[in-house]
Amino acid sequence: MATQPGTAKRTHTITLIPGDGIGPEVSGAVVEILEAAGAATGVAFDWHRFAAGAEAFEQTGHYIPQDLYDSIEENRLALKGPVTTPIGGGFSSINVTLRQKFELFANFRPVKNLPGLQTRYPGLDLIIVRENMEDLYAGLEHVVVPGVVQALKIITEKGSTRIAKFAFDYARKHDRKKIHSIHKANIMKLSDGLFLSCCRKVREGFPEIEYHEHIVDNTCMQLVMNPFQYDILLTENLYGDILSDLCSAFVGGLGLVPGANLGTECAIFEAVHGSAPDIAGKDMANPTALLQSAVLMLHHINESETAERVQTGLEQVYREGKTLTKDVGGKAGTKAFAQAVLQAMESPVAVPA
Numbered sequence: 001m002a003t004q005p006g007t008a009k010r011t012h013t014i015t016l017i018p019g020d021g022i023g024p025e026v027s028g029a030v031v032e033i034l035e036a037a038g039a040a041t042g043v044a045f046d047w048h049r050f051a052a053g054a055e056a057f058e059q060t061g062h063y064i065p066q067d068l069y070d071s072i073e074e075n076r077l078a079l080k081g082p083v084t085t086p087i088g089g090g091f092s093s094i095n096v097t098l099r100q101k102f103e104l105f106a107n108f109r110p111v112k113n114l115p116g117l118q119t120r121y122p123g124l125d126l127i128i129v130r131e132n133m134e135d136l137y138a139g140l141e142h143v144v145v146p147g148v149v150q151a152l153k154i155i156t157e158k159g160s161t162r163i164a165k166f167a168f169d170y171a172r173k174h175d176r177k178k179i180h181s182i183h184k185a186n187i188m189k190l191s192d193g194l195f196l197s198c199c200r201k202v203r204e205g206f207p208e209i210e211y212h213e214h215i216v217d218n219t220c221m222q223l224v225m226n227p228f229q230y231d232i233l234l235t236e237n238l239y240g241d242i243l244s245d246l247c248s249a250f251v252g253g254l255g256l257v258p259g260a261n262l263g264t265e266c267a268i269f270e271a272v273h274g275s276a277p278d279i280a281g282k283d284m285a286n287p288t289a290l291l292q293s294a295v296l297m298l299h300h301i302n303e304s305e306t307a308e309r310v311q312t313g314l315e316q317v318y319r320e321g322k323t324l325t326k327d328v329g330g331k332a333g334t335k336a337f338a339q340a341v342l343q344a345m346e347s348p349v350a351v352p353a
Contacts, residue, residue, distance in 0.1 A: 009038070012301055013046040015071040019081030020055055021275025022285035022334075027081040029287040029338035030294050033310060036342050041306045048075065052094050053083040064097060072102060076266035077301065079294055082275040095261075096139065098268060099132050104261035105159065106166045107132040107240060108296070109272065111247040111257060114288075115319040117328060121250045127176070127232045128247060129167040130240025132261060134159045137237045155191040155236065160198035166262075167234045168206045178210040178231040179203070182219050182239050195236055220246060244272060255285075255327050258292035260300070269297040283333035286325040288314065291341070313345035 018027040031047065038044055050056070050068040057063050072078050083094045098104070107130040113119055140152040167179055181199040185192035196213060203211045214222065216239045222229065223243070227250055233243060248257040254273035261268045271289035279285060291314060298307035317323055323340035324330025332340070 009042050009044040010303075011044040011046055012077070012303070013048065013075050014297075015068070015075045015078035016047045016049045017052050017068070017078060017080040017083070018049065019083045019275060020053055021082060021084055021277040021280045023081030023083065023275055025280070025283070025285050025334050026271065026287035026290045027079075029334055030079070030290050032338055033291060033313075033341050033345070034294055034298075034306075037306045037309045037313075037345055038303075040345070041303070041309060043303050043306050052080075064094060064101075069101065072098070072266060072268070077297070078266070078268040079290075079297060080268055080270040081290060082271055082273060084275040084277065095270070096137055099261050102263055102266050102268070103133065104263040104266070104268060105132050105162055106130075106260075106262040107237075107244075108170075108260040108262060109240075109244050109247075109257060110296075111244075111251055113251050114256060115315050116321045117252050117318060119251055121227055124227055124250050126227060126230050126247065127170075128235065128240055128244050129163065129170065129232060130235050130244065131159055131163040131237050133237070135237035137241075153188070153191050155194050157194060157198055160195045160236075161202060164199040164202040164234060167232055168202055168209060171209050171232055172206060176209075176231050178212070179234050180212045180214050180219070180230055180232070182214055182216050182233055182235040182243065184216050184239075186215060192236070199234060216243075219243065223247065223250075248272065252328055254289065255325075256288045256292070258289055258296050260293065260296045262300075267297070267300055269293040269300075283335055284326060285334050286327050287334060287338060288325075309345055310341075313341045316344040317341050 016027065018024045035045060048071045050065065050071060051059060052064055052068060056065050109128040111128065112125045113122060134154045134156060136151055136153050138154040140154065142150055144150050171179055181196060183192040183196055185196050223246060235243060245254065248254045257272050259270050259272040271293055273289055276285060295307045295311050317340045323332045323336055325332055325337050
């Protein structure tokens with residue numbers, strides 16, 4: 001139901017990191033859609049915008065300015081577009097740095113089909129819960145001797161227990177039936193063995209949830225053969241990163257899949273795709289991943305009516321298939337796609353049961 005004129009609005013203050021490459025384009029589209037949805041449901045947004053990465057360094061001399069840190073700490077909520085991470089050198093990943101700074105220990109990535117898209121696995125609905133701070137992503141590397149580099153894999157009881165508890169709590173709350181812990185404990189018996197030990201201990205408190213353990217390489221094969229056998233994948237950091245990209249292919253690619261980084265004090269919602277500098281500024285980028293990340297954000301702040309309004313409009317555009325971007329077989333640009341979602345939110349079409 002649309003909000004009547006004059007009705008007081010709830011205002012949420014959100015740190016916005018538009019990003020670089022296609023980031024400003026997709027972020028702009030998402031902000032426009034959220035503000036329109038909020039106007040209809042009594043929700044307003046106060047955006048605190050900050051650059052990060054190379055652009056921020058040019059402006060401030062820091063890849064993550066102190067003002068950005070302060071804003072996230074104060075608002076406890078951020079929406080982030082893609083930021084380019086140099087390969088093999090340069091500054092550290094902005095994503096990893098922010099996750100570690102604010103102890104965003106849980107990476108939450110739902111993988112679900114959008115209506116109207118032809119995929120190999122129609123009706124897929126699975127969730128990846130990834131530990132977000134440890135493992136090789138701790139970034140502890142050093143040169144032993146010239147020509148020999150060592151990277152340390154860090155797995156702790158604390159980190160493994162809290163991500164397992166997050167996954168099982170989510171499964172119980174949302175009536176998910178099954179969890180698979182993904183590991184390589186046949187080779188890394190101590191590190192991955194500790195992870196499994198913690199998962200087994202946590203699952204004792206959730207007898208109603210079916211529990212299994214799969215080796216990560218076998219999991220990749222099993223996913224490609226039959227992803228429907230999985231419900232929630234509970235993983236360490238590196239395995240979760242790889243499996244997230246693999247699973248995104250099942251529903252149309254990284255341009256569609258949302259992501260959330262969650263901690264006890266704050267949360268950062270982001271698209272999982274890169275900054276795609278080759279199409280930046282060409283009105284070609286698909287804002288769906290960031291838009292669906294924003295939907296997760298709206299649910300997180302208990303604005304479910306606004307979230308459902310956005311998601312319904314998005315799904316209507318995909319169901320009709322007339323105004324899709326090139327990456328999903330259409331011919332529309334970023335702006336036209338966003339306008340189609342805005343129009344769909346204004347004039348929703350009933351979906352047959």
